[in-house]
Amino acid sequence: MATTFWEDTKAGGKSGASFWSSGHTPTLIAAFLYFDLAFMVWVVLGPLAPDISAALGLSPAQKGLMVAVPTLAGALLRVVNGLLVDRIGPKRSGAISQIIVIAGLFCAWMLGVTSFGGTLALGVILGFAGASFAIALPLASRWYPPEHQGKAMGLAGMGNSGTVLAALFAPTLSKLFGWNSVLGLACIPLTLVFIAYMLMAKDAPNRPAPKNIAHYFEPLKTADAWWLMAFYSVTFGGFVGLAASLPIYFTDRFALSPVTAGYCTAACVFAGSLVRPMGGALADRIGGVKALTGVFIVAALALAGVGAMTTVASALALFVIAMLALGTGNGSIFQLVPQRFSAEIGVMTGLVGMAGGVGGFYLASSLGIAKQWTGSFEPGFLIFAALTVVALGGLLLVKGKWRSSWGAAEGVRI
Template sequence: MSTTQVRAATPGGRTRSAPGVMLALATIGFAVNFWAWALLSPLATKFTTVLHLSSFQQSLLVAVPVVVGSLGRIPVGALTDRFGGRVMFPLVSLATIVPVLYLGLFGHSSLAAILVGGFFLGIGGTAFAVGVPFVNSWFPPERRGFAVGVFGMGMGGTAISALTTVKLVNAQGMRTPFLITAAVLAVYAVVAWVVLRDAPDRVVPTTPLPARLAGALRLRITWQAAILYAVAFGGYVAFSVYLPAYLKNAYGLTQADAANRMAGFVLLAVLMRPVGGWLSDRVAPTRVLAGALGVVVAGALVQSFTPGLAPLGTAAFLAMAAALGTGSGATFALVAQRAPANQVGSVTGVVGAAGGLGGFVPPLIMGAIYGSYHSYAVGLVLLALVALAALALDLLSVGRRRDVVAA
């Protein structure tokens, strides 16, 4: 497949410090937008009590932002290939301010209002599809796994939300965390516009967006990575949005205690993401993924018996957090190795969408199962089976073939 492309005209050459600065700013932008994206999750139990929501409605409330944040990555990734991260990071950040202010000031008095705000709050989740091609273009192939892994630490923005949102609401009122987040997004948008620069040798495609997306969909690596990321990052997203409700229902923890434990889960997954990328720069990403998925299978099976939190339950959750973070980093190391340079954004959009959608479905299933049976065992067994299927794909297909364009 041939693609018409041009080189980006970026003032100045590539200095030794520029890649590090760009990586740092991209990671901060990812974290800030993910902070906004995750604002509803820590408040789910509060809204459930105040609005008398069912278990399924509670799951829907936290899952809706994930849908837009996932599907929106497809066009946003392709647009980043065309316009670059210097334009797209400020644009996504400014757009996210609107639903943040709406939810904080007006849209939290009914389930319908929250769902509307949550739908548009998903824009913040598309920042991931901006950062991967942006960072990828600044680093040589042998360092991209680690660089994209470091960028992936921005998913720790969900931990910021978990640690601060409930405390701020209890101390200062519902508006406070939303107003603070909106202010931080505005500051970042200005800084990004002034400081961010696209890599001087970035390849800019000139073919239409639909053609580029179609080209990405014809790549085998797009579908392979999408499935793997749906399990790895999807599992992380599912736990990060649903873990507070799970801990409250299964173990009777308070809202604040559950949110703090969720933050610990998120923090470990965040720290392990660059480890997954770093390992993938040294050994095959498929081997790193195999180990990570094996741990997820074991952890989910152990937790399906709802063991005591001290120590077995905590160990199972922390092991899964480490594995999901490692697997997420390894997946995009795989993308960096096998996706064509001028299609990284488009491939990232599709793969990122799969990861987000992988996080959308489990909370709904878990909520529905718990509402019917008052048990999470079936949902966790299903997670183990899905991870086992992904492990088989990794070992029997992805690890045995190089990427080719489908006929």
């Protein structure tokens, strides 16, 4: 008999069933909503950066660091959240993280942020929102069998579309009410999603038994873990680094207003977010390695070319292409992670997510430094394009071993 929307569909996911009947749909929706709103506030300093910079008199390097700190804090906290997920379960871990973010934003709104140091402190609090990655994905993933991991992780991970909301609405709200008021207004949707999350989310019954802390870092003894982390530092690092930096790029490079720059950024981020589940589904069909090969080639070419663009339209077109590739890559990598590390999915999500955050921190901060030292963003884009080529070389190096070892053992395309 078919179950209702609110009933458990399967205990941990039924292999061989269709996607929608193989897992727990309310939990998948809750994971998406939590991830979506968390990502919205994680990058909110990017769309607000032009107004904050004008109010506090920040240099290009300070602006780059301001938007990069939430990314780095989120990267480090993802490891903490990965440990919490495996110790106390993803639902409770997510509840704790959401309360911290809501309380932090409320205090920042009430007290005000009046210095560069204050923006960095706020960035650390926003890092808890970025660390939602290590909670939302295992919350959804544990309900689905191997053949549907790409789609499940892609749909939950599509919550990074929250960056679109920040780019679309934060500049306009800042213009109407002031940028500090945006921090308080963000608490409203965050609270509503927290209530929905507590009602809808449910931990899968197949959660592994807690282990000693040292055991959580066993994956780091394998080269595969480091390769997956490196690849994600490029795909997700490029995505979130651009999401945080593009409002600054468009205002500084083309003298656009913060609102118009937000619209341009939203178009780019929407493209990258939209294709994440498609990247997971594509990887399910043709294998994550093949999908990533195309991703790295397209992203490298687009990022290498964008610095030389002299019009808004041409730069925007290349950014959209780059984000489409990077978003596809994000979904493809998380088709691979559960195949190789199914028993350590919580901590591996945290470790891989941490690497992605570090990549985003590097890109966002390096663009600000490049602008201050050379007067142009182009060196920052060129270096990151080169890192993408390095990642492609690494993928070509390991793909044969992956396919002949754990890929063959799992019987799933990689």
